[in-house]
Amino acid sequence: MAPRTVDVPALVESARAGSPRAVARLISLVEDAHPALREVMAALAPHSGNAYVVGITGSPGVGKSTSTNAVVRAFRDRAKRVGVLAVDPSSPFSGGALLGDRVRMQDHALDPDVYIRSMASRGHLGGLSWTTPQALRVLDAAGCDVILLETVGVGQSEVEVAGLADTTVVLLAPGMGDGIQAAKAGILEIGDVFVVNKADRDGADATVRDIRHMISLGDRTEPGLWRPPVVKSVAVQGDGIDEVMEALDKHTAWMERTGTLRERRLRRASDEIEAIALAQLRERMGDLRHGSGVEELAAEVVDGRTDPYAAADRIVSALA
Amino acid sequence: MAPRTVDVPALVESARAGSPRAVARLISLVEDAHPALREVMAALAPHSGNAYVVGITGSPGVGKSTSTNAVVRAFRDRAKRVGVLAVDPSSPFSGGALLGDRVRMQDHALDPDVYIRSMASRGHLGGLSWTTPQALRVLDAAGCDVILLETVGVGQSEVEVAGLADTTVVLLAPGMGDGIQAAKAGILEIGDVFVVNKADRDGADATVRDIRHMISLGDRTEPGLWRPPVVKSVAVQGDGIDEVMEALDKHTAWMERTGTLRERRLRRASDEIEAIALAQLRERMGDLRHGSGVEELAAEVVDGRTDPYAAADRIVSALA
Numbered sequence: 146m147a148p149r150t151v152d153v154p155a156l157v158e159s160a161r162a163g164s165p166r167a168v169a170r171l172i173s174l175v176e177d178a179h180p181a182l183r184e185v186m187a188a189l190a191p192h193s194g195n196a197y198v199v200g201i202t203g204s205p206g207v208g209k210s211t212s213t214n215a216v217v218r219a220f221r222d223r224a225k226r227v228g229v230l231a232v233d234p235s236s237p238f239s240g241g242a243l244l245g246d247r248v249r250m251q252d253h254a255l256d257p258d259v260y261i262r263s264m265a266s267r268g269h270l271g272g273l274s275w276t277t278p279q280a281l282r283v284l285d286a287a288g289c290d291v292i293l294l295e296t297v298g299v300g301q302s303e304v305e306v307a308g309l310a311d312t313t314v315v316l317l318a319p320g321m322g323d324g325i326q327a328a329k330a331g332i333l334e335i336g337d338v339f340v341v342n343k344a345d346r347d348g349a350d351a352t353v354r355d356i357r358h359m360i361s362l363g364d365r366t367e368p369g370l371w372r373p374p375v376v377k378s379v380a381v382q383g384d385g386i387d388e389v390m391e392a393l394d395k396h397t398a399w400m401e402r403t404g405t406l407r408e409r410r411l412r413r414a415s416d417e418i419e420a421i422a423l424a425q426l427r428e429r430m431g432d433l434r435h436g437s438g439v440e441e442l443a444a445e446v447v448d449g450r451t452d453p454y455a456a457a458d459r460i461v462s463a464l465a
Numbered sequence: 466m467a468p469r470t471v472d473v474p475a476l477v478e479s480a481r482a483g484s485p486r487a488v489a490r491l492i493s494l495v496e497d498a499h500p501a502l503r504e505v506m507a508a509l510a511p512h513s514g515n516a517y518v519v520g521i522t523g524s525p526g527v528g529k530s531t532s533t534n535a536v537v538r539a540f541r542d543r544a545k546r547v548g549v550l551a552v553d554p555s556s557p558f559s560g561g562a563l564l565g566d567r568v569r570m571q572d573h574a575l576d577p578d579v580y581i582r583s584m585a586s587r588g589h590l591g592g593l594s595w596t597t598p599q600a601l602r603v604l605d606a607a608g609c610d611v612i613l614l615e616t617v618g619v620g621q622s623e624v625e626v627a628g629l630a631d632t633t634v635v636l637l638a639p640g641m642g643d644g645i646q647a648a649k650a651g652i653l654e655i656g657d658v659f660v661v662n663k664a665d666r667d668g669a670d671a672t673v674r675d676i677r678h679m680i681s682l683g684d685r686t687e688p689g690l691w692r693p694p695v696v697k698s699v700a701v702q703g704d705g706i707d708e709v710m711e712a713l714d715k716h717t718a719w720m721e722r723t724g725t726l727r728e729r730r731l732r733r734a735s736d737e738i739e740a741i742a743l744a745q746l747r748e749r750m751g752d753l754r755h756g757s758g759v760e761e762l763a764a765e766v767v768d769g770r771t772d773p774y775a776a777a778d779r780i781v782s783a784l785a
Binding site for chain 1: 502503506507509510511512513514598599727730731732734735737738739741742743745746747750759760762763764766767768769770771772773774775776777778780781784
């Protein structure tokens with residue numbers, strides 16, 4: 146099946162002019178690993194690097210969608226264009242993933258300055274690390290000032306989110322032994338801001354204390370390092386959202402002051418370049434494999450005429 | 466820390482002369498990803514390709530060690546030199562992994578023609594796919610006619626074992642809803658021979674029927690394809706081991722007749738070459754990263770002066 150041809154310049158222009166359809170189409174190209182992606186990324190590059198990316202993660206039931214919703218409103222009050230990218234690493238479906246959750250985002254459904262997209266990350270080219278940064282670049286180039294990257298907290302994906310975001314917000318809820326859970330899940334290391342949501346419930350203060358205590362045991366209390374604040378919210382009523390925004394502002398200011406923002410973005414770009422380079426090499430290797438290269442070498446290895454290292458050397462030199 | 470220098474030719478010669486210490490040292494070099502490994506593999510190559518590799522896998526409690534033990538004895542009765550490689554993919558420890566189980570292998574501890582080794586597979590260079598084929602090559606070159614590759618059945622590792630073995634034996638025990646479990650775990654696809662061990666227990670015949678039924682639903686019943694036999698054993702008493710050996714012989718004969726043996730070995734060698742090539746490329750990329758290459762490109766991406774694909778292209782050309 147030949148892929149549909151895509152008028153990339155026109156599509157990018159429409160996206161930059163604010164067309165949600167054009168943005169949607171570009172993100173679909175990312176999800177499909179469409180051949181035009183290379184041209185798309187080249188066209189987006191000059192327009193990217195402006196968006197502030199906030200990762201929002203937490204276990205199911207802590208109120209991620211409600212919180213995201215409230216934070217979107219707060220950024221809209223500041224007249225920011227906002228993108229929301231909800232990534233479900235466990236869903237094999239794209240486009241419609243997490244739509245149930247998205248229903249609660251309908252507050253912003255008619256706002257032309259809010260773009261909301263659910264995305265499955267299990268593409269044939271790998272997980273979060275491959276598609277999500279490219280989708281972020283689409284939203285960035287399309288003029289979003291802020292992008293909220295929301296993922297269900299399922300271990301590895303949380304850590305990956307942290308790698309992609311400028312600021313990572315970890316949401317918790319009272320009870321549930323969250324302090325210990327967080328420590329186990331490695332969440333303490335990735336959170337820049339901790340929010341104990343549903344703080345009108347019993348045990349909220351205990352959870353806050355737990356998290357603060359855990360943070361104090363880590364190495365982030367050294368002078369000059371960012372000490373993650375722990376704030377309380379009741380997102381469904383909008384309570385505590387001002388404090389969340391204040392924490393985000395402080396973290397942004399700290400990152401700019403210390404050079405951390407650029408450092409994180411450089412590391413993120415390095416990861417992305419490396420992932421693409423490895424995927425390209427793997428693809429070329431596959432071509433070799435289906436051609437004659439690897440197969441002939443395999444026969445030499447099986448017959449004892451060469452060893453796998455020497456064979457690998459020849460593959461590597463044949464690749465570039 | 467400078468690695469100890471290794472006299473590779475002497476070590477390989479000793480291993481080939483039957484020194485268990487030399488074999489042990491070579492496998493340790495594999496586990497440690499020692500710099501001399503490349504030289505080791507080159508020295509082993511001319512002597513490899515003779516061993517028949519039998520994978521033995523199954524859930525904990527089905528009697529893997531006892532069955533392996535009985536199969537070792539049967540091969541010894543045929544005057545074959547036997548290697549046993551027990552891989553524990555979940556263990557972070559090397560050398561001593563699975564030693565508890567190995568106690569039951571003491572029958573063969575004093576037999577100079579049986580070499581038994583436990584190995585952890587979670588090395589810093591990746592799992593089973595990296596270290597195990599190299600350890601197999603050591604045992605092969607050291608003159609083993611047969612190598613039994615035993616792994617605890619934990620999903621992915623079973624499938625990897627099947628990729629490394631000439632014949633894969635899947636062990637089951639009565640009850641435990643093994644038929645359905647096997648179907649779920651993808652075990653039906655990888656087993657060349659199914660053994661229902663502990664067949665003196667209730668439900669053995671039902672389990673045999675279950676597995677046969679499952680196999681009949683698959684695509685392995687087409688003419689010319691291997692139809693995996695299902696045999697019963699009580700390994701602890703040595704019952705049924707003749708039937709297991711007969712099944713192995715039949716499978717070997719079928720593989721030789723159809724060219725499957727060479728095909729599997731070629732595919733295995735291809736996989737190994739590819740894994741080594743990818744590891745080498747990744748390493749070079751790491752060098753680039755810590756040098757200036759990737760970092761400069763990352764800055765260009767962050768500043769919108771280039772896109773990740775163009776940057777990756779430059780990395781790929783710089784690699785080889």
